Amino acid sequence: MRKLTMAEALREALIEEMTRDPRVFLIGEDLRSGVPFGITKGLAEQFGEDRVLDTPISEAAVIGASLGAAITGMRPVADMHFADFVTCAMDEVVNQIAKVRYMFGGQVDVPMVLRMPTGSVKGAAAHHSQSLEAWFVHIPGLRVVFPSTPADAKGLIKTCIRGLDPVLFFEHKRLYKMSGEVPEEEFLIPLGRADVKREGSDVTVIATGWMVHLALEAADRLSQDGISAEVVDPRCLAPLDKETVFSSVRKTNRVVIVEEAAKTGAFGAQVAAWIAEEVFDHLDAPVCRVAARDVPIPFSPPMEEHVLPQVGDIVAAIRKVLRQ
Structure with a gap:
């Protein structure tokens, strides 16, 4: 079985899902350049700039636009750059994407994934090193995923992209360069399975x-x-x-x-x-x-x-x- 880093596994998963489903698109800050972890670099050239959307620096706008796209049939994968920055969009996460299905009586789904680079790396300091998973576990209506290996990251994010629920997908920054075995064939990992x-x-x-x-x-x-x-x-x-x-x-x-x-x-x-x-x-x-x-x-x-x-x-x- 081949070995990939977690960053490579996530990139491969995004490419596969964007190839499989034209409704899948990426949205966030600096995605076309791949900053800061290189996962999305070159994807605009491969899939077009209308499917790899660079936005102004507004996390609230990124998540709000993703919500609108999701409830109208698209499958956005939004990038928070650093999980810490989601604090700038707490209304959109807590009061909107988590509650829309409930407040509309189940008439709409919210198939969106919010990628959340999380945790400490040496010297990133207080604004770029927090671990905020517990905040969102507390909110009914959200799925919260936190893989620890490249294979888990790939199998889980593919499942999340294909699902009907809003998912906060936490990716620990220290794991991006860690390698592990990843199957070459198609595979999915169900949510809620330890x-x-x-x-x-x-x-x-x-x-x-x-x-x-x-x-x-x-x-x-x-x-x-x-x-x-x-x-x-x-x-x-x-x-x-x-x-x-x-x-x-x-x-x-x-x-x-x-x-x-x-x-x-x-x-x-x-x-x-x-x-x-x-x-x-x-x-x-x-x-x-x-x-x-x-x-x-x-x-x-x-x-x-x-x-x-x-x-x-x-x-x-x-x-x-x-x-x-």
């Missing part, structure tokens, strides 16, 4: 995005001491595949939840609540959470590393729940 990245029996580690890879590294380290950690990647945060999560908890009886977002009010807190509600009797220790400190992401790389979860933090959390 993936067990590593089987284990002593503890369940639920991790998202870039944190999946840190969790796998932590599991490798602990295996040298005879500790067997199971790593579960939700892939889709809304809807969450609760049954895969609960099944793992019933097997291991201990849980560590790892995410890059600031800890207070993060997605992991909701997962911990569901576990407490549904499978509490299977827990041999309290759920332990590993997340970023509740501060803005610093510009200084050493300070950034101090704020964000590291492999050592995950190892320590696993050892803690195993002692309880």
